[in-house]
Amino acid sequence: xxxxxxxxxxxxxxxxxxxxxxxxxxxxxxxxxxELLDVLNEQLIAARxxxxxxxxxxxxxxxxxxxxxxxxxxxxxRKATTACQLHLRHFQDGEQIxxxxxxxxxxxxxxxxxxxxxxxxxxxxxxxxxxARTGSAPEANAIPIAKRDADRAMDAxxxxxxxxxxxxxxxxxxxxxxxxKVSHLGALPQGQPERYRRVVRMVDVMDAEGFGACTNxxxxxxxxxxxxxxxxxxxxxxxxxxxxxxPPREGRAWSGAA
Amino acid sequence: MELRAKVPEGPIQQQWDRHRFEMKLVNPANxxxxxxxxxxxxxxxxAAAASLAELGYQVSCFCFQDSPRRAHSIAAQGGINAAKNxxxxxxxxxxxxxxxxKGGDFRAREANVYRLAQISVNIIDQCVAQGVPxxxxxxxxxxxxxxxxxxxxxxxxxxxxxxxQLLLGAYQAMARQIGLGAVRMYPRAEMxxxxxxxxxxxxIVVRDLVTGKVTSHxxxxxxxxxxxxxxxxxxxxxxxxxxxxxxxxxxxxGALFANPCFTQIHPTCIPAAGEHQSKLTLMxxxxxxxxxxxxxxxxxxxxxPGDIPDAERDYYLERxxxxxxxxxxxxxxxxxAKDMCDDGFGVGxxxxxxxxxxxxxxxxxxQTAIAERYGNLFEMYERITGEDxxxxxxxxxxxxxxxxxxxxxxxxxxxxxxxxxxxxxxxFSDHGANRLGASALMQGLADGYFILPYTIGDxxxxxxxxxxxxxxxxxxxxxxxxxxxxxRLLDVNGSRSVDSFHRELGRLMWEQCGMSxxxxxxxxxxxxxxxxxxxxxxEVFVGxxxxxxxxxxxxxxxxxxxxxxxxxxxxxxxxxxxxxGGHFREESQTPDGEAKRDDHRFSYVAAWEYKGESVxxxxxxxxxxxxxxxxxxxxxx
Numbered sequence: 001x002x003x004x005x006x007x008x009x010x011x012x013x014x015x016x017x018x019x020x021x022x023x024x025x026x027x028x029x030x031x032x033x034x035e036l037l038d039v040l041n042e043q044l045i046a047a048r049x050x051x052x053x054x055x056x057x058x059x060x061x062x063x064x065x066x067x068x069x070x071x072x073x074x075x076x077x078r079k080a081t082t083a084c085q086l087h088l089r090h091f092q093d094g095e096q097i098x099x100x101x102x103x104x105x106x107x108x109x110x111x112x113x114x115x116x117x118x119x120x121x122x123x124x125x126x127x128x129x130x131x132a133r134t135g136s137a138p139e140a141n142a143i144p145i146a147k148r149d150a151d152r153a154m155d156a157x158x159x160x161x162x163x164x165x166x167x168x169x170x171x172x173x174x175x176x177x178x179x180x181k182v183s184h185l186g187a188l189p190q191g192q193p194e195r196y197r198r199v200v201r202m203v204d205v206m207d208a209e210g211f212g213a214c215t216n217x218x219x220x221x222x223x224x225x226x227x228x229x230x231x232x233x234x235x236x237x238x239x240x241x242x243x244x245x246x247p248p249r250e251g252r253a254w255s256g257a258a
Numbered sequence: 259m260e261l262r263a264k265v266p267e268g269p270i271q272q273q274w275d276r277h278r279f280e281m282k283l284v285n286p287a288n289x290x291x292x293x294x295x296x297x298x299x300x301x302x303x304x305a306a307a308a309s310l311a312e313l314g315y316q317v318s319c320f321c322f323q324d325s326p327r328r329a330h331s332i333a334a335q336g337g338i339n340a341a342k343n344x345x346x347x348x349x350x351x352x353x354x355x356x357x358x359x360k361g362g363d364f365r366a367r368e369a370n371v372y373r374l375a376q377i378s379v380n381i382i383d384q385c386v387a388q389g390v391p392x393x394x395x396x397x398x399x400x401x402x403x404x405x406x407x408x409x410x411x412x413x414x415x416x417x418x419x420x421x422x423q424l425l426l427g428a429y430q431a432m433a434r435q436i437g438l439g440a441v442r443m444y445p446r447a448e449m450x451x452x453x454x455x456x457x458x459x460x461x462i463v464v465r466d467l468v469t470g471k472v473t474s475h476x477x478x479x480x481x482x483x484x485x486x487x488x489x490x491x492x493x494x495x496x497x498x499x500x501x502x503x504x505x506x507x508x509x510x511x512g513a514l515f516a517n518p519c520f521t522q523i524h525p526t527c528i529p530a531a532g533e534h535q536s537k538l539t540l541m542x543x544x545x546x547x548x549x550x551x552x553x554x555x556x557x558x559x560x561x562x563p564g565d566i567p568d569a570e571r572d573y574y575l576e577r578x579x580x581x582x583x584x585x586x587x588x589x590x591x592x593x594x595a596k597d598m599c600d601d602g603f604g605v606g607x608x609x610x611x612x613x614x615x616x617x618x619x620x621x622x623x624x625q626t627a628i629a630e631r632y633g634n635l636f637e638m639y640e641r642i643t644g645e646d647x648x649x650x651x652x653x654x655x656x657x658x659x660x661x662x663x664x665x666x667x668x669x670x671x672x673x674x675x676x677x678x679x680x681x682x683x684x685x686f687s688d689h690g691a692n693r694l695g696a697s698a699l700m701q702g703l704a705d706g707y708f709i710l711p712y713t714i715g716d717x718x719x720x721x722x723x724x725x726x727x728x729x730x731x732x733x734x735x736x737x738x739x740x741x742x743x744x745x746r747l748l749d750v751n752g753s754r755s756v757d758s759f760h761r762e763l764g765r766l767m768w769e770q771c772g773m774s775x776x777x778x779x780x781x782x783x784x785x786x787x788x789x790x791x792x793x794x795x796x797e798v799f800v801g802x803x804x805x806x807x808x809x810x811x812x813x814x815x816x817x818x819x820x821x822x823x824x825x826x827x828x829x830x831x832x833x834x835x836x837x838x839g840g841h842f843r844e845e846s847q848t849p850d851g852e853a854k855r856d857d858h859r860f861s862y863v864a865a866w867e868y869k870g871e872s873v874x875x876x877x878x879x880x881x882x883x884x885x886x887x888x889x890x891x892x893x894x895x
Binding site for chain 2: 057117139145
């Protein structure tokens with residue numbers, strides 16, 4: 001199949017970017033979208049031009065490295081599918097495809113389609129964990145966990161941290177990402193001691209990193225390749241409200257050692 | 259050079275306990291004076307970095323990905339083994355130990371494997387405490403399944419995303435330490451060389467993948483947790499970035515490389531669709547619990563699979579291995595699939611595939627039960643192939659997946675360079691010639707959480723350290739060498755892309771040093787690799803600059819190392835004139851085509867020493883003795 005790509009090229013964080021147009025004369029419908037970029041890069045190298053930089057690693061939809069906006073949609077048109085698992089059979093012969101990086105203040109472009117998502121790591125560092133020093137764990141079956149709770153934790157834990165939720169949100173909010181982690185750990189008995197401190201700290205860092213607020217557009221859930229539900233945002237809001245409205249026994253004013 | 263494995267004295271059950279007592283401890287107040295570098299942030303690396311920081315050491319962790327959460331451990335699907343015996347089906351530490359030694363075809367060190375089985379139970383406790391959402395029964399207890407040939411249910415899992423959940427547990431434990439300032443994280447940073455001062459590993463030279471800046475980092479000990487080298491085949495189930503660079507550079511600085519020819523070809527991967535294929539996708543082998551593998555009895559049968567009646571299907575694993583059936587170990591399942599396709603019974607494009615059929619399981623258990631077990635895997639398959647496995651059988655074919663070989667380490671997980679520790683897939687230690695399913699996650703976490711944090715303390719407490727800083731001549735020199743090599747790659751300025759060389763190397767290795775190997779083929783391959791390497795350094799085109807984010811340059815460095823490493827792999831495969839586990843020499847097989855070991859000649863670990871460019875590597879042998887598990891020919895009939 002013949003495709004025309006319009007790809008965002010940007011030499012560096014401080015440079016001006018713009019779309020460049022490329023023709024792919026003979027793509028195969030069985031190619032993944034990233035394989036299409038590989039083929040384009042081979043063309044560019046053959047012409048001694050600089051290939052397009054894009055993040056990718058596992059190419060099986062789990063590492064969360066890849067992520068480009070394809071025709072205005074993060075990870076492209078297919079539901080529950082990362083760009084690496086998107087295949088060209090879902091495009092039309094002769095189609096024009098526009099490819100851009102995630103666009104959000106908190107995700108600065110490093111080069112071409114590569115952005116810096118370090119803000120996500122810093123949010124997790126603030127509280128997205130359960131403190132369980134190696135060696136201190138009790139016997140695994142000592143605390144039974146209802147299957148319903150374990151399943152709910154797993155639903156939230158499926159997040160791959162790709163950032164599509166931020167790219168899809170008109171406010172560039174990271175609420176779905178934060179909510180998924182807060183809900184995963186908060187659904188388990190092991191996560192209770194730090195539950196309210198966790199949500200406050202994570203939300204504080206999220207705000208400080210320059211992500212926008214959630215205004216319930218729901219675009220994040222539609223774009224999420226792992227179909228994380230915005231129900232978890234409601235969960236986050238409940239926990240945050242509890243943590244900040246109740247007396248400072250656990251919430252914002254809590255200042256114990258981590 | 260004498261290889262000293264340093265296995266403790268005494269009965270195998272007591273060795274680890276005794277060793278933990280005998281090892282020197284670092285005074286708690288002194289721990290913060292020691293700086294440890296961890297390279298790699300997968301299960302082994304992240305677990306080690308978190309645990310070492312919890313103990314009070316200063317830790318720096320480096321990964322080439324944009325976040326430590328993306329290490330390739332994340333892609334492991336099926337599960338993690340532990341000898342908990344929660345199912346009361348007769349499992350024990352001894353049984354897991356026995357299965358692992360036997361499954362590895364008697365080419366692993368017994369003492370290490372026993373320790374692994376012992377520690378397996380602590381891993382599950384640790385992960386549950388961290389909030390890893392393992393599958394549970396309705397009563398709230400942990401669920402288990404039988405996996406990859408095991409006859410007991412000892413595998414713990416989190417849907418089809420076990421690796422992801424375990425990695426996030428370790429990543430979060432490390433994130434906590436980063437937040438506390440105890441771990442310094444360097445993402446998008448690639449280790450390009452090891453610095454050895456007075457015989458001790460004292461640091462690394464790193465390239466910042468965003469700015470291209472090359473810098474030195476000093477430490478008292480270096481830990482490599484840099485994974486395996488399956489990408490030598492270009493097409494493998496590994497992530498695109500997985501590479502041999504860190505271990506290869508350490509090898510060139512004096513660390514012996516053990517059993518490089520021991521590679522695992524995984525039987526259940528989605529076949530390649532065409533020339534554009536950039537990687538292969540694994541379908542968890544848990545699918546073999548309920549799926550039945552077959553090919554048509556008639557060669558080149560063009561009928562749709564659903565139109566072929568049972569009588570005209572060959573369920574060849576069930577036929578050849580009545581006891582284990584579809585659950586034979588990975589190496590056996592892979593070779594039989596290749597045989598079927600070589601004999602013309604294969605299905606799909608190019609006849610490189612066999613069916614994995616869920617028809618009977620769906621009829622027996624219902625669509626819902628199967629969707630509950632394998633839903634996400636079915637979706638993944640459908641996304642890639644456009645076919646729904648609940649109505650059309652999957653097509654699968656073997657693909658390189660895991661490498662049992664790696665840097666040689668002693669019982670303390672230290673390489674032949676003092677202070678250089680190697681953990682997880684990057685070392686050679688526990689899986690012998692074949693790794694059993696759900697054992698990689700176990701080993702990575704055992705090394706990272708529970709072994710290295712003790713053994714590295716013994717090293718730090720007993721070694722003498724001269725102060726070094728990045729201006730030390732040894733660092734200056736290695737930095738200059740790294741910069742020179744990078745410039746050399748850019749200066750070739752030829753006409754062929756890096757990927758085209760990598761593909762060519764991969765095809766060569768798959769043909770000659772893949773699922774089945776011959777002396778003549780390997781000899782030819784060695785010459786071809788040398789020729790390809792020469793062409794690479796004359797014809798490659800990298801483009802761009804060194805002082806910039808340059809993915810072509812990153813790949814070029816990795817492929818250049820694969821082009822050197824591949825030769826050692828073939829040398830090792832050539833010298834090992836026996837078949838064992840994943841290493842199948844056609845010259846050494848039983849009359850019915852099964853692998854034939856030669857314990858008399860080859861019951862040893864082959865550890866290779868680098869002797870310089872264009873000089874043959876030197877072979878050192880660590881003899882393997884089996885006192886607890888009786889040496890026997892594997893049989894799964």
